Amino acid sequence: xxxxxxxxxxxxxxxxxxxxxxxxxxxxxxxxxxxxxxxxxxxxxxxxxxxxxxxxxxxxxxxxxxxxxxxxxxxxxxxxxxxxxxxxxxxxxxxxxxxxxxxxxxxxxxxxxxxxxxxxxxxxxxxxxxxxxxxxxxxxxxxxxxxxxxxxxxxxxxxxxxxxxxxxxxxxxxxxxxxxxxxxxxxxxxxxxxxxxxxxxxxxxxxxxxxxxxxxxxxxxxxxxxxxxxxxxxxxxxxxxxxxxxxxxxxxxxxxxxxxxxxxxxxxxxxxxxxxxxxxxxxxxxxxxxxxxxxxxxxxxxxxxxxxxxxxxxxxxxxxxxxxxxx
Amino acid sequence: xxxxxxxxxxxxxxxxxxxxxxxxxxxxxxxxxxxxxxxxxxxxxxxxxxxxxxxxxxxxxxxxxxxxxxxxxxxxxxxxxxxxxxxxxxxxxxxxxxxxxxxxxxxxxxxxxxxxxxxxxxxxxxxxxxxxxxxxxxxxxxxxxxxxxxxxxxxxxxxxxxxxxxxxxxxxxxxxxxxxxxxxxxxxxxxxxxxxxxxxxxxxxxxxxxxxxxxxxxxxxxxxxxxxxxxxxxxxxxxxxxxxxxxxxxxxxxxxxxxxxxxxxxxxxxxxxxxxxxxxxxxxxxxxxxxxxxxxxxxxxxxxxxxxxxxxxxxxxxxxxxxxxxx
Numbered sequence: 001x002x003x004x005x006x007x008x009x010x011x012x013x014x015x016x017x018x019x020x021x022x023x024x025x026x027x028x029x030x031x032x033x034x035x036x037x038x039x040x041x042x043x044x045x046x047x048x049x050x051x052x053x054x055x056x057x058x059x060x061x062x063x064x065x066x067x068x069x070x071x072x073x074x075x076x077x078x079x080x081x082x083x084x085x086x087x088x089x090x091x092x093x094x095x096x097x098x099x100x101x102x103x104x105x106x107x108x109x110x111x112x113x114x115x116x117x118x119x120x121x122x123x124x125x126x127x128x129x130x131x132x133x134x135x136x137x138x139x140x141x142x143x144x145x146x147x148x149x150x151x152x153x154x155x156x157x158x159x160x161x162x163x164x165x166x167x168x169x170x171x172x173x174x175x176x177x178x179x180x181x182x183x184x185x186x187x188x189x190x191x192x193x194x195x196x197x198x199x200x201x202x203x204x205x206x207x208x209x210x211x212x213x214x215x216x217x218x219x220x221x222x223x224x225x226x227x228x229x230x231x232x233x234x235x236x237x238x239x240x241x242x243x244x245x246x247x248x249x250x251x252x253x254x255x256x257x258x259x260x261x262x263x264x265x266x267x268x269x270x271x272x273x274x275x276x277x278x279x280x281x282x283x284x285x286x287x288x289x290x291x292x293x294x295x296x297x298x299x300x301x302x303x304x305x306x307x308x309x310x311x312x313x314x315x316x317x318x319x320x321x322x323x324x325x326x327x
Numbered sequence: 328x329x330x331x332x333x334x335x336x337x338x339x340x341x342x343x344x345x346x347x348x349x350x351x352x353x354x355x356x357x358x359x360x361x362x363x364x365x366x367x368x369x370x371x372x373x374x375x376x377x378x379x380x381x382x383x384x385x386x387x388x389x390x391x392x393x394x395x396x397x398x399x400x401x402x403x404x405x406x407x408x409x410x411x412x413x414x415x416x417x418x419x420x421x422x423x424x425x426x427x428x429x430x431x432x433x434x435x436x437x438x439x440x441x442x443x444x445x446x447x448x449x450x451x452x453x454x455x456x457x458x459x460x461x462x463x464x465x466x467x468x469x470x471x472x473x474x475x476x477x478x479x480x481x482x483x484x485x486x487x488x489x490x491x492x493x494x495x496x497x498x499x500x501x502x503x504x505x506x507x508x509x510x511x512x513x514x515x516x517x518x519x520x521x522x523x524x525x526x527x528x529x530x531x532x533x534x535x536x537x538x539x540x541x542x543x544x545x546x547x548x549x550x551x552x553x554x555x556x557x558x559x560x561x562x563x564x565x566x567x568x569x570x571x572x573x574x575x576x577x578x579x580x581x582x583x584x585x586x587x588x589x590x591x592x593x594x595x596x597x598x599x600x601x602x603x604x605x606x607x608x609x610x611x612x613x614x615x616x617x618x619x620x621x622x623x624x625x626x627x628x629x630x631x632x633x634x635x636x637x638x639x640x641x642x643x644x645x646x647x648x649x650x651x652x653x654x
Contacts, residue, residue: 153457154581154583155581155613168571176612251487252486254480255480285502286482290482
C-alpha cells in the first residue's frame, strides 16, 4: 500500500488533478476544462469518476485526503467565495459538494497558498520557516509563511499581495480599484506595460510586428531573450514594480526566501535578476543581502497539483503534532 | 508572594522601567534619562540599583524575568543593533550586560513588538489571534501578530511598516532612503506635512502664530481639536497616507484589529476616524467592514513598561505550552 493525496487545482480555464505521494511523486494526473461544466457539482462528479479510474488502475494506492487549490479558496470555510475569474458566482461550499462523492478529509485554500505549502513540503522551501511564494500568472498571488505556518489571517484571505495598491490612481484593476500590483506585475500587467511603452517610445522592436492582441507575456519574454531592447525595458519596468513591492513586504514579514512561481516566473533570469536588483536597491539597510529570490522548483504542468496535494500532508503533520502535544 | 515581571523600555530620551504583575498591574515604576549614561553598562547598573530598591521596599514581590523593549531590539540575538536614535553605536548585547546584575530570564524586542505583546497580554487584543499594533511616536513602528504569535521573521526584524516605501522619490528618511511611511505618518512626519501645507496654502490658521520650531505634533493636534481648518487638513493628509498603508497590510496579513499606540494615537478621533475612512476606501472588497481600528488601552506613562513586561509572561506561557507538548 502507498498513501497518496488527491491534489486538485481548479483554475478559470482548466482543472488539473492527480495523485501525489508524500515525497512529491505525482503518480497520476488528469486535466478537465473548467468552463465545460455548468455547475461545480458537475465538475466534481467528473473529477470523482476520473479519480476512481486512477485508483482502480493501481490498487496499491490508498488515498488519505483531498487538497484543493482554487481562486478565492477559503481555508477556514472550505469554500470558493466570489471568484472573479470563475463563471460560478457567489459562495461555493466545496467541502459539502465533495463530501457527496468522497469520504476523505478535504482541505481548501487558494492557489498561491497551495503553492507555498507545496514549496514547503516538496520544494525549495523545505525546512525554511519564513518565506513568501509569489505566483505570477494571469494575476499575482502570494502565500506567506511565518514561523513555519502559512498566514491565513483572520478570515482566511491573507496573502493578497497582488491587491496592494502600489500607485495612487494607477491602472484600473479587475477588483474595482486602481493601482494594484497585479495590474503591473502579472501576465496581463506586463502586456499592458508593453502597449504603453510601444506607444511612448519610437525605437524599433520585434514586438511591433505583432498585432495588438498577439502581444502576450510569452511573446514579450521571447523577444527579451533575443535581446530586444524594448522587451528588456518592459521586463525592467515590471521588475522594478515587483522589486519595490518585495522590499516593502520584506520590511513587514522579514522572510529568508522569496520564491517566484508560475507563468511569468518561467522567464527565469529575465525576471529574477532585475527584480532582485530593484528589491536590493529599495531594502532597508538591515535587510540588505539577506533575502534570496529564486524560481520555483515545482516545475512543469504538475506544480499546481503538487501544491494542492501538499495541503493534505501539511494538515496530517499538524494533526500529528497536536496529538503529540495532547498526550 | 506575588510574581512580577521587570519591564524596561529603553528610549532615545528616557528609559522607563517598573514591576508588573501578570494581570497588568504596575506596582512600581521609575524613569531615568537615557542620554545621562555614557555607556549602556552604566544605565543598566543604575536600573539594577533602582530595581533593588523597589524589591526591598516590598518583600512580597518575586521577580520572574526581565522584558526589554528597545529601538532595533532583536528578539533572537538579545541585542540592540545599530539603533539610529541612541548615542551608543553598533551592536549592544543586552542579555550579556544584564546578566552581570540579574540572574533572571531576559527577553529583548523592539518597542512596537513589545506594545503588540502588551495588547495581547493585558490590553484590547486579549484573545485575538490576528492583529497589528502601529506605534505612532517620533517614528512609526509595528508589531504584527498572526495565528496568535508575534511575527519576528527570519532575522528578528519583521514589522518595519514605518519603512515601507509609500511614495517613490518621496520625503527623505533618516534610514537613507526616500518615501518611507514614517516620513509622513509619525510625530515628525506630521510636522513636515504642516510646514509644507502652511507654505502651499494661504488660508488662515492658528499654526501660523507659532515660530517654525514650535510647530509640534501636539500643537497641530490642539489646533485640530479647536477646529482649525488647516490643522484638520494636515491630519487628513496624514490619515490618508496611513489608511492606504493599512489597507495594503490588511491585504497581506488580514488582521481582525489594528491598534494605534503612542503619542500621535492619543489625538484620538482626529486620527482614528479619517484613518478608518481612508482604509475602508482603499480596501479590497473581501476585507471591507471587517477590520476594527482602535486606540491602545494601555494608556498613560506606563504603557511602554507594560509592553516590555508582557514579553516575560508571553515567554513563560510559550515555555509552559512546550512542556505540556513534550510530556
